[in-house]
Structure formats: C-alpha cells, structure tokens
Amino acid sequence: MKLYTFHRSSASFRVRIALNLKGLPYESLPVHLSRNGGEQNLPAFKSVNPQGLVPVLIDDEGHSMNQSLAILEYLEETCPQAALLPSNPVDRARVRSLALMIACEIHPLNNLRVLHYVTGELGVTEEQKNTWYKHWVELGLTQLEQRLSQEPQTGRFCHGDTPTFADCCLVPQIFNAKRFECDLSNVPTVMRIFDHCMEHEAFIAARPERQIDAS
Amino acid sequence: MKLYTFHRSSASFRVRIALNLKGLPYESLPVHLSRNGGEQNLPAFKSVNPQGLVPVLIDDEGHSMNQSLAILEYLEETCPQAALLPSNPVDRARVRSLALMIACEIHPLNNLRVLHYVTGELGVTEEQKNTWYKHWVELGLTQLEQRLSQEPQTGRFCHGDTPTFADCCLVPQIFNAKRFECDLSNVPTVMRIFDHCMEHEAFIAARPERQIDAS
Numbered sequence: 498m499k500l501y502t503f504h505r506s507s508a509s510f511r512v513r514i515a516l517n518l519k520g521l522p523y524e525s526l527p528v529h530l531s532r533n534g535g536e537q538n539l540p541a542f543k544s545v546n547p548q549g550l551v552p553v554l555i556d557d558e559g560h561s562m563n564q565s566l567a568i569l570e571y572l573e574e575t576c577p578q579a580a581l582l583p584s585n586p587v588d589r590a591r592v593r594s595l596a597l598m599i600a601c602e603i604h605p606l607n608n609l610r611v612l613h614y615v616t617g618e619l620g621v622t623e624e625q626k627n628t629w630y631k632h633w634v635e636l637g638l639t640q641l642e643q644r645l646s647q648e649p650q651t652g653r654f655c656h657g658d659t660p661t662f663a664d665c666c667l668v669p670q671i672f673n674a675k676r677f678e679c680d681l682s683n684v685p686t687v688m689r690i691f692d693h694c695m696e697h698e699a700f701i702a703a704r705p706e707r708q709i710d711a712s
Numbered sequence: 713m714k715l716y717t718f719h720r721s722s723a724s725f726r727v728r729i730a731l732n733l734k735g736l737p738y739e740s741l742p743v744h745l746s747r748n749g750g751e752q753n754l755p756a757f758k759s760v761n762p763q764g765l766v767p768v769l770i771d772d773e774g775h776s777m778n779q780s781l782a783i784l785e786y787l788e789e790t791c792p793q794a795a796l797l798p799s800n801p802v803d804r805a806r807v808r809s810l811a812l813m814i815a816c817e818i819h820p821l822n823n824l825r826v827l828h829y830v831t832g833e834l835g836v837t838e839e840q841k842n843t844w845y846k847h848w849v850e851l852g853l854t855q856l857e858q859r860l861s862q863e864p865q866t867g868r869f870c871h872g873d874t875p876t877f878a879d880c881c882l883v884p885q886i887f888n889a890k891r892f893e894c895d896l897s898n899v900p901t902v903m904r905i906f907d908h909c910m911e912h913e914a915f916i917a918a919r920p921e922r923q924i925d926a927s
Binding site: 644 | 819830
C-alpha cells in the first residue's frame, strides 16, 4: 500500500498508527503542506485527491481512499487483526464517538487552512489566533477527559486495554496541543492514556519526527 | 428507541433520516439549543450527555450513544436493512469519505458555538460572520460537487441508486446552506441528488419543520 502523508498532519498520523498497529507495510509518499506554496495544491497531487487533503491511501489494487476515519474503517474491514474496534456494537459506538469527538469537534477548527483564514480574512491578531486554537483544544479535551475519567469502559487505552480508533485520534491531537503549548494539566486521564500509547512501537514509529519528510 | 434531538440540528437531522430509512420507530425528546439559554446546558440534559451536544440515541436496552456518525454505524450494525452502506469495503470507504467531507470539513466550522465565538470573542462583524459561513460551505460543497460529478459510482443518490450515510449527511447540510442563503448554483450534481432525496418520505419526515419542537 501507499500513503500520501505529511509528517505533521494529524489525519495522516492517525492512519500511520493504524497501519503500524495492524503490521501493514506501506510506502510513504510525502506531500509537504507548507513548502512550495503547499504541495497539496500542485497538479501532481490534485490528480490524486482533488480536495487537496492528506492522507490518501492507495491499496494494493490501486484503489484510492481519503478521509482518515474512512481509511481506518477500510483497514479494519479488510485486515481485522489487530482489531481496532471492539466486537460489541455498543462498545464500537463508544469508540467511534470518542474518535469523532476529536475528528469533528476539535481538529477541524485548528487545521492550517482555518488558522490561515482566521488571521487572513478575519484579520485577528496572532494572540487571538492562539487563543482560538487553545480554546477549542482545551474545551474538546476537557470534554474527552470527563468521559474517559468517568466511563467504566476506559482502560489503559481509551477503551479497554488494547488500542482502538480512539487512541489513533487522541495521540496526534495531543502532539498538536503540545506544539501550540496548550494547558494539559486538567486532563490527567487523557495524558495517562497518551503516555501509555507512546510506550508502544506502533505509535512511536508514526511520530512526525520519525517520518522521511520531517525537516 | 429514544432520540434527544433539536429540529434545526444537522447532526440530529442525519440520525432522523437514518432511523426513517430503516423504518425504526423512535420517540423524539427535544432539546432546544437556543431557548432557556440553551437547554443542552441544563443539568437535565448534561446528565444524559456531559458534552451538551445533540443527538443522543438511547437504544431499547437503555444504552446511550452520541456523535451522529457513530450512531449511524450502530444502526447499520444492529439493523442492517435498509442498508445505508454498500457491501464492498472500497465502496464503503467512498461513502464514508463523502459523509466525513461534510461532517469534518464543513459542518464543524458552521455550528452555533463556533459562530458565537467568531462574533463574540473574535469580535468580527455580522457581515464577516456570514462571509465565514458561506466560505466554508461553498468551498466544501464545491469539492463535493467535483467528486460527485466525476466519480462513476455516483447514481441518483451520492452512491448508486439507494440512499447511504452520504445522503444522510448531505441533505441537512443543504438545508443549512439554504437557511444562510449560500450560492448553490455551482453545485448542480449536489442539488440534483438533494432534490431526489427530498422526494422520499424518509427524508421528508425528518425535515426540521416536521419535528414536534419546530417553532
């Protein structure tokens, strides 16, 4: 398989973790989101994904897929081991809802194109932009903390004692939050799970600075 | 089953469509997002969902689930007919990625809490807020149009000739876009599919103005 990826892209990071957890080898095809005016906007990549977003997974039959959570579901369906979703539908719903809390409520407000719009079109100051960033991350992570600390299904990972889609989404979000110096002191359960994930080779090997395009 | 819902909430609307398409009866429990300072913030609802977001589905065994796309997956797994995902994993990935383009790239930037922050904390004008809204909707729908008009899997619905998760997400987004008077003249394939959906009773019965809390 081939993965169009950018080392700092959270969505690419999610897929790299899932591929590693399943032990699936893949070739990294880097797309640098801030070099050359954004390589995602060049014709070469637009022909792969007209939306201009990474990640894009090309499977062994040449099928092209985008949207990180759709790719995770595809990997789960075609390569069930190691399972990244529990077997029970109610538990599966819990894992997916934790993943979506990150993918729909936190991350979309803080990606590059939105931050550019906030400073460019809305003309807010650098400080307001950072406040915006921290607001959505800290709000989202606090709500995640509330669930993870109170729901009995939480284990060493977000759901039980093996990694799931939720952990694939959580880890990249924390990397981002640290880069923007968000306050993480109020989310001890989130950080306990993050630290546990980062002891595992599948997560370590997916880190931004371990990618071939890390500068 | 019971559904905590708000008539104008796009995420609730998605779930109402899916329940109707599968012929599953449910009781609507309205949570008015702008009355009483936002009923989602009252203790009565916070005990149901500490995140304060609708929809929440309570299944017949009393399990509580949130995040609309996680609920759709749960319904698909527990009540496979009518199928809202194709059977082939590559096609399923396509449907999910279309749904996620709406759920992750368009909708999160335009919900109430974000619009409040933009006018409140960032202090932008009403006009800038409307420009913000239209920017993300029109950009996202243009990208969706590009895919739907070019990919051969598109049929009378987003994928083939029966409704899927993608249509459950598309219809509420168009309702919202119309409410904010977005320009929809450049997305003819999107609108052709929308019009086709709105001929079906499952979609019609899920419309905001057909809900018991519509004012």
